[in-house]
Amino acid sequence: MASFEYNEHSQRVLFGQDSLSKLPSELARLGCSKPLILTTPTKTSYVDTITDLLYGQLAGSFNRVTMHTPTEVTEDALKHCKAVDADCLVSIGGGSAVGLGKALFVRTGLPHITVPTTYSGSEMTPIVGQTEKRVKTTHVDPKAIPAVVIYDVNLTLTLPAKISATSGLNAMAHAVEALYAQDGNPIASMFAIKGIQTLATSLPRIMRNVQDVDARSDALLGAWFCGKCLAGVGVSLHHKLCHVLGGTFNLPHAETHAIILPHALAYLAPSIPNEMKVLAENVPESEGNAVNGLNRLLSKLGITYSLKDLGLKEDDIDVAVTTLLQKPFWSPRPLEADLIHELLRRAWEGKPARMAE
Structure with missing residues (x-):
C-alpha cells in the first residue's frame, strides 16, 4: 500500500x-x-x-x-x-x-x-x-x-503473531459494537464494516507470514477504521465487561477483548437480528451465523478461548457479574445476572461462544 x-x-x-x-x-x-x-x-x-x-x-x-x-x-x-x-x-x-x-x-x-x-x-x-x-x-x-x-x-513487522492476532481482534471489537450502539449511525457503520472486513482477512495472512508487509498495512488500516468507530459512538456490554475483567482482575487487555468478543455478541444476538446479518456477511466462514464465524476466526488465529488461561479464578466470576451490574448501562438486550454468569463461565472454561436462548 x-x-x-x-x-x-x-x-x-x-x-x-x-x-x-x-x-x-x-x-x-x-x-x-x-x-x-x-x-x-x-x-x-x-x-x-x-x-x-x-x-x-x-x-x-x-x-x-x-x-x-x-x-x-x-x-x-x-x-x-x-x-x-x-x-x-x-x-x-x-x-x-x-x-x-x-x-x-x-x-x-x-x-x-x-x-x-x-x-x-x-x-x-x-x-x-x-x-x-x-x-x-x-x-x-x-x-x-x-x-x-x-x-x-x-x-x-516484529510484532509476534499471537499479539498481532489478539490486538487485531481487540480493534475489531470496537467495530462490532459500533454496529449495534445506541447512538449508532451510517458513518460509524461504514467504518465498522470496512474495519471488520479488513482485519478478518489480513490477520490470518499475518499468522501465515508475520513479515507480510501488505497484510501488516491492511491490518493497520483496519485498526484505524475500527478506532474511528469507538471515537464516534458509545459502548455497551462487550467493553463494559472487558473493563471489569481488566480493571478488577488485571487481565491482559487485548487477549480479554479477543475472548469476550464472540461471547458478548452471542448474548446480544436475539436482540440485534439485522446487525447479526450484516456481521455474518462480513466475517469469513460465518455461514449465516456471525458468532460461529468469530469462533472460527479465533481458532484460525490460535487464540485461547479461556479466561482461566489468562489468570481469572473461578470465584472471580461472581465478583465480575456483581461489579458489572453495579452501574447500569444501555444494552440492546436486558442484562440478566444468571445469563451473564453463564457467559463468563463458558469463557472461563474455554468453550466456544454459544447463541443465547
Whole structure:
C-alpha cells in the first residue's frame, strides 16, 4: 500500500513504511523540541531509535507504561514530565502507551504525537481511561485525540503473531459494537464494516507470514477504521465487561477483548437480528451465523478461548457479574445476572461462544 497523509481538523495522520522518519518535521510543525518519550519497559529500544532520529534532542523518556493506565503510574509520569521540562509527548507502542499519552495530555495540555505499533485503535479515540483501586473508569475528552498519528508499517513487522492476532481482534471489537450502539449511525457503520472486513482477512495472512508487509498495512488500516468507530459512538456490554475483567482482575487487555468478543455478541444476538446479518456477511466462514464465524476466526488465529488461561479464578466470576451490574448501562438486550454468569463461565472454561436462548 502506498504511503499517504490524511488531515482532519484535530488530527494529522502519516501512514506508510519509514513514516517514523518524519517525526522531526512533525515536532517542528508543532513548535516542539523537547519531547518526552513514553513506552513500556520491554520496548526501550524505541527510545534509542527516536534518540538517534532526533540527534539526542529530547527531554527524556518514561519507560513504565502499564496496561489499564494505573493512576499511580500516571502521577509518576506527570512528575517526571515536569521535572524534565518536556514540551510535548511522544508515545510509542500499543494501546497502553497511547493511553498514558492521553492521560498526560489531559493533565498538561502538551501536544501528543503517537506511534502505534499494534492494532489497538486507541490513537483514534477521545476516550481516556484510568484504573484506581482495581476499578477501571473512562471518560470522553474530544481534545484528547492525539494531534499526530504516525503509522509506520515497518514497526509492526516484529510484532509476534499471537499479539498481532489478539490486538487485531481487540480493534475489531470496537467495530462490532459500533454496529449495534445506541447512538449508532451510517458513518460509524461504514467504518465498522470496512474495519471488520479488513482485519478478518489480513490477520490470518499475518499468522501465515508475520513479515507480510501488505497484510501488516491492511491490518493497520483496519485498526484505524475500527478506532474511528469507538471515537464516534458509545459502548455497551462487550467493553463494559472487558473493563471489569481488566480493571478488577488485571487481565491482559487485548487477549480479554479477543475472548469476550464472540461471547458478548452471542448474548446480544436475539436482540440485534439485522446487525447479526450484516456481521455474518462480513466475517469469513460465518455461514449465516456471525458468532460461529468469530469462533472460527479465533481458532484460525490460535487464540485461547479461556479466561482461566489468562489468570481469572473461578470465584472471580461472581465478583465480575456483581461489579458489572453495579452501574447500569444501555444494552440492546436486558442484562440478566444468571445469563451473564453463564457467559463468563463458558469463557472461563474455554468453550466456544454459544447463541443465547
